[in-house]
Amino acid sequence: MDIMQLVVSGLANGCVYGLIALGFVLIYKATEAVNFAQGDFMMLGAFITIWLVNAEYMGLNFWVAVPIAIVMMGIFGYLLDVLVVRRLFGQPQIAVVILTIAIGFVLRFAVGAIWTHEPQLLETPFAGGIANVGGIVLGYEEIAVIIVTLLLTGFLFLFFRRAKLGKAMQAASQNQLAAYYVGIPVKRIQSLVWALGGAVAAVAGILFASKGAIDPSTGLLGIKAFAAAVIGGFGSLPGALIGGLIIGMVEPFAAYALPAGYSQIAPYAIMLLVLIFRPAGLFAQMQNKKV
Amino acid sequence: MSLLTLENVTLRFGGLVAVNNVSFHVGEGEVFALVGPNGAGKSTIFNLISRFYTPAKGDILFNGETILNKRPDQVPSLGIARTFQNIELFEQSTVLQNLLVGRQRHAKNGLLSQLIFSPSVRDEERRHRAVVEEVIDFLELQAYRDKYIAGLPYGVRKVVELARALATEPKVLLLDEPASGLSVEETQDMIFWIEDIKKQMGITVLMVEHDMNLVSAVSDRVLALADGKELAIGTPSEVQSHPDVIKAYLGGTGGAKE
Amino acid sequence: MRFVFKRSYDDDIRLFKHRPQMFWYLALLVLVVALPWLLDDFFLGEATNVLIWAIAGMGLMVLTGHTGQVSLGHAAFMALGCYSNVILLQNGVPFIIAFPLAGLITGVVGVIVALPVLRLHGIYLAIATLAISVLSEDIIVIAAPWTGGVSGLSAPAFDIFGVSINRYGTPDLFYFLTLGVTLVVLGAYRNLMRAPLGRAFVAIRDSEISAQAMGVNITKTKAISFGISCAIVGMAGSLLGLFAGAFNHETFNIVLSIQLFLMIVIGGLGSIHGAFFGALIIGFLPQVIAMTRDGLSNIFSLGSVTIPGIESGVFAVILICFVLFEPLGVYGRWVKIRTYFELFPFYRKGMFKRQKSFLKTERMK
Structure with missing residues (x-):
């Protein structure tokens, strides 16, 4: 049952990567901006929750703290857009990239200064619980990660397909000017998308920190989530999740099959190969510029 | 033929x-x-x-x-040289630099001589410049020579695009x-230029x-x-x-x- | 206000626009040559550090500032240059050959890497180069027989025509070596930008389609740009390795890649000045922060407080301010101030106003 164990832990890791990737894609799909700080958002969400829940800080009830943390990250995302990102409205895409890279640096520094650079674990009610499903031993945390991820992806997928706000977000992303003309409040919608990105990052952070210790530099994990988003074809929500799962699965198996040193390379090598040979990922959405 | x-x-x-x-x-x-x-x-x-x-x-x-x-x-x-319907100039360069890009197909010097700016590169630059100056005179762009494209009015950009295509010394x-987006006077200028391009x-x-x-x-x-x-x-x-x-x-x- | 009367085409070709400009640059050159007699060893080391950053900055500027291709992975090529140089030195190759050869190797590898990668655009290119940087760290560890793996290598003693150069023993000679490399790179860069190839770079940056319609071979030109960029950055890496004395995979990590990119953004994308301004900021920021901190803790008698990571935090905040308020970087601000005085009192606020563009998606759905 070695293999099954690897699969499950890979799936759980993959879900977290998938959720961070989901955040990228969400913001990219709706605002054309790539948030290089998404991994750091995740880290911040985790630390806010740790701060609310853990006995050494506030010691709140877990089920009270989680919604508070998610809402706080939503507000953080909203304010970040209103106060900072929005000022770059209409600037080249790369300006936002630079900005979010810098925001990532600031978040890493700020979290380290407030909550130290020591790795910390979120205290959850289901910590340490074990379920035995058909001979496979599963930690409660891993089950929670997988279930929450599936629910969240499903919800977001339906949101963009069916809800009015979701469709407005789509429209705003494809042609800002046209969307503006047909009466879509483009700027407010973009802020809401950033809020949503923050909230999704909080969920990813909570799941990550309940599975293992987290420290401020964990935000750099965002690069792996990029790999996930790229494999999924940067504009697709289910694609991001699948990409995350692929990366998550590849890691333990690479570690299992390859000599030490080579296994860390696997996710990035896969990403490079996908970028070079299938730049549009599994769900192509690119089109060449028209003359 | x-x-x-x-x-x-x-x-x-x-x-x-x-x-x-x-x-x-x-x-x-x-x-x-x-x-x-x-x-x-x-x-x-x-x-x-x-x-x-x-x-x-x-x-x-x-x-x-x-x-x-x-x-x-x-x-x-x-x-064969061309212009574009929606102007595609190099926005962050001057008119002169834009026209010199039109000389790209006549560039002969290798990487090393360009890195040291050898005398042959200098000679070539002078020749390119001479051709470009003829085009500038022809299309009356002297006043805009050192202006950046980003600050030019639409009508002038249209002429710069024509100039850049001419700088390649095309056959076609x-x-x-x-003439799209040009005023009546500018269109009239364009008519004269096209006739001159054909005849002269x-x-x-x-x-x-x-x-x-x-x-x-x-x-x-x-x-x-x-x-x-x-x-x-x-x-x-x-x-x-x-x-x-x-x-x-x-x-x-x-x-x-x- | 100054009017420059041009008499021949050479007026536009030569390096300095007018005599006063030439005078100021010569004065600056005299100053930097005199630095070893003006500064103590510590600050001379800092100045050397700034020059190394400036060389690396020029390397990335060729690619990002002038060809418009973002790279978040240039630390990988600094590493390649550094390791090639040291390995060559260890095998008895004299420095005068090993150093340029290391640059050449890096440039050639750069071209090979560029061919597949540079087909990508914008954000995809950024991500791909980011991956290259991450991969290079792991590759250095894997290639332990050559690179020393996790424990790294230490720079051997070297000499140029019998004159031994050492960062600690002869800091002034090491400074002059770095200055020499800086000037050579600077000269070549300036030459390139006034030659057809440099114009082709800028053409690709501003409109690939148009550049192609003017006869620029996009793939080849981008690859050359990447190669030149990598060669310069490789030389900067070599100097950095010799300067640091010892180095391993973590010396050239992803953060260095990103910092290098952010540095040229702060300095001002699209101008050679930008590389130098950025290097000054990144080189002296730690000193400024340390001095500020000491000053503050003296005033408030806090004792010595150290906040880990404060350099990158402050650096990032400065960067955010620049992206928001002065996207053209320090150099852009400098040009505005200079224009203000040159045109006084005719400067208008809107003179450098940016054009806003509504972006349309490149995706289709």
Whole structure:
């Protein structure tokens, strides 16, 4: 049952990567901006929750703290857009990239200064619980990660397909000017998308920190989530999740099959190969510029 | 003699037939205009000749030889230069630098001599500059020589695009809507320039244009297109009075947006 | 206000626009040559550090500032240059050959890497180069027989025509070596930008389609740009390795890649000045922060407080301010101030106003 164990832990890791990737894609799909700080958002969400829940800080009830943390990250995302990102409205895409890279640096520094650079674990009610499903031993945390991820992806997928706000977000992303003309409040919608990105990052952070210790530099994990988003074809929500799962699965198996040193390379090598040979990922959405 | 020939060229985008079995030839020293409603496939034909697109069927010949084996960046070396419908200048450079880019196909020096700026690079630069200055004089751009494109009015940019194409010293000039967005006076200037380009420089001109005033003033022959198909070919007045052309313009058979 | 009367085409070709400009640059050159006699060893070391950053900055500027291709992975090529140089030195190759050879190797590898990667655009290119940087760290560890793996390598002693150069023993000689490399790179860079190839770079940056229609071979030109960029950055890496004395995979990590990129953004993308301004900021920021901190803790008698990571935090905040308020970087601000005085009192606020553009998606759905 070695293999099954690897699969499950890979799936759980993959879900977290998938959720961070989901955040990228969400913001990219709706605002054309790539948030290089998404991994750091995740880290911040985790630390806010740790701060609310853990006995050494506030010691709140877990089920009270989680919604508070998610809402706080939503507000953080909203304010970040209103106060900072929005000022770059209409600037080249790369300006936002630079900005979010810098925001990532600031978040890493700020979290380290407030909550130290020591790795910390979120205290959850289901910590340490074990379920035995058909001979496979599963930690409660891993089950929670997988279930929450599936629910969240499903919800977001339906949101963009069916809800009015979701469709407005789509429209705003494809042609800002046209969307503006047909009466879509483009700027407010973009802020809401950033809020949503923050909230999704909080969920990813909570799941990550309940599975293992987290420290401020964990935000750099965002690069792996990029790999996930790229494999999924940067504009697709289910694609991001699948990409995350692929990366998550590849890691333990690479570690299992390859000599030490080579296994860390696997996710990035896969990403490079996908970028070079299938730049549009599994769900192509690119089109060449028209003359 | 025929300089540029399209033979039964067809191009599809998915289900849409953008160019449908089009054939025509442009003779040396001629001004040849493509007209037709939006979506008729005029700009697409330009993009085929510039090799941004490859036809599904048919052949494009220049000087009797196919150009389908060329990359887009090899086309200027044949002596084919073009302008764009939506101006594509180098925004962060001056007019002079833009025109010097037009000299790219004549650049001969290798990487090393450019890194040390050898005397031969300096000589070449002077020669490029001399050609560019002639174009600047011809199109009366002296006042804008050292101005950045980003700050120039639309009409001037249009002229700079023409100048940049001329700086390549082409045999054939493809002008994509040279008069669109220009004022009446600017259009009048454009008419004189196109005539001079033909008569003084002996450059063959193929253009796409909606302004029938300009088309009738300068063109030797006109090809009318609709929905990717040829409607009529002949002198400007013949084409304008052709029943199919009138129907295409007034009857509203215009296809998808270009 | 100054009017420059041009008499021949050479007026636009030569390196300095007018005599006063030439005078100021010569004065600056005299100053930097005199630095070893003006500064103590510590600050001379800092100045050397700034020059190394400036060389690396120029390397990335060729690619990002002038060809418009973002790279978030240039630390990988600094590493390649550094390791090649040291390995060559260890095998008895004299420095005068090993150093340029290391640059050449890096440039050639750069071209090979560029060919597949540079087909990508914008954000995809950024991500791909980021991956290259991450991969290079792991590759250095894997290639332990050559690179020493995790424990790294230490720079051997070297000499140029019998004169031994050492960062600690002869800091002034090491400074002059770095200055020499800086000037050579600077000269070549300036030459390139006034030659057809440099114009082709800028053409690609501003409109690929148009550049192609003017006869620029996009793939080849981008690859050359990447190669030149990598060669310069490789030389900067070599100097950095010799300067640091010892180095391992973590010396050239992803953070260095990103910092290098952010540095040229702060300095001002699209100008050679930008590389130098950025290097000054990144080189002296730690000193400024340390001095500020000491000053503050003296005033408030806090004792010595150290906040880990404060350099990158402050650096990032400065960067955010620049992106928001002065996207043209320090150099852009400098040009505005200079224009203000040159045109005084005719400067208008809107003179450098940016054009806003509504972006349309490149995706289709």
